Amino acid sequence: MSWIIHHSKSEEYASQAELALKQGDKENAAKLYQQAAEEEAAALNELDSNKVRTLGITVVSASSLYYKAHNLTQTERIAHKWLASDLLPDFSINQLRSILQSVWNEKILQKSGIEFMKGDVLVSVEGGEVFTGGAPLHLMLRKIDEVSSIFYRTIEMLLKRPFRKQRMPSSDIQEQFRPWLLQALPGSYQFAVRVQKPAQMSLFPEATPELEDITQTFLKIVEDAAKETHEDLEKTVPNPEYREAFLRLSRNLAPTDKSPFSRLEIKSATDIEARSITFSPISRQAITKTLRETKKPSKEETEQIKGVLRALHLDRDWLEISFPGTERGNIRISQTGDVIDDVVGPMVNQRVIVDVVVKPDGKYLFRDIQSEE
Numbered sequence: 001m002s003w004i005i006h007h008s009k010s011e012e013y014a015s016q017a018e019l020a021l022k023q024g025d026k027e028n029a030a031k032l033y034q035q036a037a038e039e040e041a042a043a044l045n046e047l048d049s050n051k052v053r054t055l056g057i058t059v060v061s062a063s064s065l066y067y068k069a070h071n072l073t074q075t076e077r078i079a080h081k082w083l084a085s086d087l088l089p090d091f092s093i094n095q096l097r098s099i100l101q102s103v104w105n106e107k108i109l110q111k112s113g114i115e116f117m118k119g120d121v122l123v124s125v126e127g128g129e130v131f132t133g134g135a136p137l138h139l140m141l142r143k144i145d146e147v148s149s150i151f152y153r154t155i156e157m158l159l160k161r162p163f164r165k166q167r168m169p170s171s172d173i174q175e176q177f178r179p180w181l182l183q184a185l186p187g188s189y190q191f192a193v194r195v196q197k198p199a200q201m202s203l204f205p206e207a208t209p210e211l212e213d214i215t216q217t218f219l220k221i222v223e224d225a226a227k228e229t230h231e232d233l234e235k236t237v238p239n240p241e242y243r244e245a246f247l248r249l250s251r252n253l254a255p256t257d258k259s260p261f262s263r264l265e266i267k268s269a270t271d272i273e274a275r276s277i278t279f280s281p282i283s284r285q286a287i288t289k290t291l292r293e294t295k296k297p298s299k300e301e302t303e304q305i306k307g308v309l310r311a312l313h314l315d316r317d318w319l320e321i322s323f324p325g326t327e328r329g330n331i332r333i334s335q336t337g338d339v340i341d342d343v344v345g346p347m348v349n350q351r352v353i354v355d356v357v358v359k360p361d362g363k364y365l366f367r368d369i370q371s372e373e
Contacts, residue, residue, distance in 0.1 A: 001042075003043045006040065006043035006046060007043045010039035010061070013032050014032070014033065014036040017068070020032060030068075030069050033066075033068040033069035034069035037066040040058060041062045044058055044059065052088070053089060055088065056092030059078070059079075059096065060095045063078050063082075072103050079099055082096065083096055109194075117195045117211065117212065117215060119215030119269075120192045120269035121193045121267075121269060123192070124189070124265040124266075124276075125140070125261045128259060130260070135261070139260055140191070147179075147266075150222065150250070152173065152177070155177050161173075165314075166341050176198035176204075177198060179194070180195070182269075192269045195215070215268070219274075219277070222277050225287065226283050230290045243294075245340055247290060248340070248343045250279070250287060251287040251288065251291070251370060253279045254279035254284035255280065255281055256372060258372060259281075259371075259373055264278075265278050266279075288368075302367050304356075305356055307322055307354075308321065308324055309347045310348075312336070314341065317335060317336050321352070332364070333354060339369065344369060347369065350372075355369070
């Protein structure tokens with residue numbers, strides 16, 4: 001049979017597998033992915049090696065399908081075989097290496113005895129001071145913290161917990177849902193995140209199906225938040241308080257023109273066909289615009305203050321900005337009502353931009369805050 005016949009059969013089996021997954025039939029889905037992978041592997045045998053791009057796409061597809069079938073041995077075998085062939089284009093080499101890293105992570109996790117929710121999130125930071133395999137420590141610690149905050153908020157939303165404005169997630173969520181940092185292949189600077197499966201899943205019967213798809217929900221939220229319009233995010237996150245929190249947390253991910261990196265990408269680490277979600281300075285501007293549009297119109301004119309966030313006390317409704325290197329004293333900004341801990345907490349002792357309303361009596365009233373760097 002020809003390449004096109006085997007490839008068409010592979011696509012048909014893969015489509016059936018996806019439908020089975022949506023119906024919750026994981027066992028049948030794995031069998032169908034295995035059949036799809038075998039057809040794609042058969043297609044490789046019929047392909048002219050001079051068709052370099054088609055060859056690369058087919059090899060990645062076959063390896064990815066074996067991975068979806070949970071056939072890690074065959075996934076690794078086909079990836080190693082073609083990586084050693086010197087026939088593949090660069091794009092497929094990079095994708096195969098990513099698949100191999102996922103396989104190795106999966107094998108290590110299986111040996112650990114720890115159960116995880118399905119799916120990994122791959123976070124890549126690029127440009128500026130970041131180079132292949134290396135990045136400033138303070139930058140990466142902050143990005144890891146920001147990604148974890150979005151995961152915890154996603155879990156709270158899926159569990160239909162009341163919106164949390166202050167403090168850390170509740171102890172049961174922190175104990176039962178632990179984000180793990182996984183090694184990723186060097187490429188700019190990358191890390192993968194996976195959420196540990198609760199040891200006592202029975203504690204959350206009201207949201208078990210949704211929690212199984214926590215990674216996909218996380219990806220959908222950040223994808224919708226990064227868009228120039230907010231209609232899709234309103235459907236994904238109906239609760240306005242959660243929606244605003246996700247917008248602010250997503251904005252924190254994006255660089256400014258003064259950041260030590262130029263872009264951040266998020267994608268599924270296990271779905272090779274998934275598109276990357278990109279955060280850039282333009283994304284930050286778009287999210288800021290969305291946040292302003294979702295607020296009630298105000299006749300009050302705002303001003304921007306640039307300085308260092310030196311202190312805050314959200315229980316008492318204020319934060320304090322200092323101006324190092326100048327003779328200007330610290331100023332206190334009141335009415336921080338809609339600020340939440342995990343948005344503003346990482347900004348302490350960092351340069352920030354604060355939108356304020358200045359009253360005739362000289363008081364500063366809070367409207368918005370974001371990182372300057």
